[in-house]
Amino acid sequence: MVGKGLGAWLLLPLQLVCLVAKALVGALLPSKLRDLSGDSVLITGGGRGIGRYLAREFAKRGARKVILWGRTEKCLKETTEEIRAMGTECHYFICDVGNREEVYQQAKAVREKVGDITILVNNAAVVHGKSLMESDDDALLKSQHINTLGQFWTTKAFLPRMLELQKGHIVCLNSVLALSAIPGVIDYCTSKASSFAFMESLTLGLLDCPGVNATTVLPFHTSTEMFQGMRIRFPNLFPPLKPETVARRTVEAVRQNQAFLLLPWTMHILIILKSILPQAALEEIHKFSGSYTCMNTFKGRT
Ligand SMILES: NC(=O)c1ccc[n+]([C@@H]2O[C@H](COP(=O)([O-])OP(=O)(O)OC[C@H]3O[C@@H](n4cnc5c(N)ncnc54)[C@H](OP(=O)(O)O)[C@@H]3O)[C@@H](O)[C@H]2O)c1
Numbered sequence: 641m642v643g644k645g646l647g648a649w650l651l652l653p654l655q656l657v658c659l660v661a662k663a664l665v666g667a668l669l670p671s672k673l674r675d676l677s678g679d680s681v682l683i684t685g686g687g688r689g690i691g692r693y694l695a696r697e698f699a700k701r702g703a704r705k706v707i708l709w710g711r712t713e714k715c716l717k718e719t720t721e722e723i724r725a726m727g728t729e730c731h732y733f734i735c736d737v738g739n740r741e742e743v744y745q746q747a748k749a750v751r752e753k754v755g756d757i758t759i760l761v762n763n764a765a766v767v768h769g770k771s772l773m774e775s776d777d778d779a780l781l782k783s784q785h786i787n788t789l790g791q792f793w794t795t796k797a798f799l800p801r802m803l804e805l806q807k808g809h810i811v812c813l814n815s816v817l818a819l820s821a822i823p824g825v826i827d828y829c830t831s832k833a834s835s836f837a838f839m840e841s842l843t844l845g846l847l848d849c850p851g852v853n854a855t856t857v858l859p860f861h862t863s864t865e866m867f868q869g870m871r872i873r874f875p876n877l878f879p880p881l882k883p884e885t886v887a888r889r890t891v892e893a894v895r896q897n898q899a900f901l902l903l904p905w906t907m908h909i910l911i912i913l914k915s916i917l918p919q920a921a922l923e924e925i926h927k928f929s930g931s932y933t934c935m936n937t938f939k940g941r942t
Contacts, residue, residue: 673895678807680705682750682757684737684794685764687715689864690813693887694761695719699728701891707754708732709746710764737764737790738782747797756805757798759894762791762835763813766942767828767866780827782942787831791838799852806851809894812839813886814858816907820914822931843899857890859903866941873930 681698685691686708692715695706706723708730710716716732723730731754735746750757765787768779795810802808818836821829839856846852861867863880872878881903893901902908914922 671896673892674897676701676703676759676895679703679758680707680755681759681761682707682709682794682798683761683763684709684735684790686710686761687712687717687719687732689866690859690862690883690886691761691763692719693883694763694813694890695723695730696726697884697887697891698759699723699726699730701895703728703759705729705731705754707750707757709735709737711736736786737762737794738785740789740793743790743793744797747794751801756801758802758805758807759809759811760794760798760802761811761813761890762794763811764790765813765828765831765866767825768942769825769828771824772826775827779942783827783831784834787828788834788838791835795842802852803849806849808852809897810839810842810846810852810854811890811894812854812856813890814839814856816858816860816902816910818858819911822926853897853899855890855893855898855901857886857893857901857903858907859886860907862886868941871930878929 676698679698681695681703683691683694683698683706686695686706687710691708691710695708699706706728708716708719710732711734713732713734716734720730720732731750733746733750736742766783768775768783770779772780791812799808799810802810812835814836815828815832817825817829818832821833836856836858839854843854843856846854859881860878861870861872861880862883864883872880886903889901889903892898902911913925917925
């Protein structure tokens with residue numbers, strides 16, 4: 641019995657070395673990509689911003705159906721027409737993901753009108769853009785309802801059928817701010833950190849569910865309307881990502897079944913520094929890079 645336990649302890653480091661080597665080789669060699677031709681993809685916040693680019697990218701990569709959720713009909717309609725013109729079946733539904741009843745109701749409507757969803761992309765989010773004391777309570781609640789709890793409801797609505805079919809993927813457009821928060825957007829950072837914990841827990845919980853997986857994408861600042869007005873101290877050193885790049889890398893990560901993706905890769909350095917440097921040193925980095933004050937000119941996007 642003791643020998644068996646000891647064997648397992650000795651085996652673990654070997655297994656870890658093999659898995660790290662496999663991941664390194666996998667990152668260098670072209671890997672087999674998931675065929676999307678049997679997939680119906682639902683994107684929350686799919687009418688504009690990164691969501692719109694995701695819709696284009698999924699359609700371009702051969703998804704069978706694309707379904708868009710959002711609150712603003714005009715941009716949902718425009719994106720739907722664009723995706724249809726690409727030759728992909730596309731539908732939109734008005735749905736506020738922060739409203740639980742509406743999510744369950746619209747999920748039912750999607751199943752009746754379009755059929756099963758096999759890829760759910762939780763992309764919708766808002767940012768209030770004020771400090772804690774300047775924010776009114778309802779605005780603080782709103783970002784938690786949309787950015788975090790919204791994912792509880794959408795996932796609860798679509799995951800059970802994915803588990804039955806043994807085919808599914810839950811995707812979360814998170815943010816690097818989930819792992820390294822800044823002042824001035826306290827509501828957003830809190831909601832993204834909590835959404836990251838949700839995805840970590842979900843990803844591990846899906847380990848024994850064949851055919852169903854999860855991907856969390858953590859991008860750096862991206863040039864959409866979301867953070868318009870934010871002041872960057874070194875824009876040439878830290879240029880914003882393009883939304884099309886975020887969309888392309890997200891779809892690639894889904895097709896490669898990659899669990900977590902930090903964009904750009906240099907953000908790994910920030911995360912490593914965060915875990916080893918003393919707080920005073922981190923504060924100097926924040927002051928120097930301007931992330932300490934970059935939100936002073938920012939008005940929020942709700
Ligand atoms: N832009 C960045 O710098 C950046 C960086 C890292 C991560 N991200 C993440 O990437 C995702 C997309 O951001 P983005 O840059 O595309 O932002 P965006 O341009 O402001 O778009 C936000 C999207 O979310 C939708 N949305 C907001 N509230 C909603 C609600 N209650 N119900 C349904 N849909 C809702 C909006 O559509 P309606 O207004 O029509 O509802 C819109 O389609 C977000 O999760 C964001 O946190 C963005």
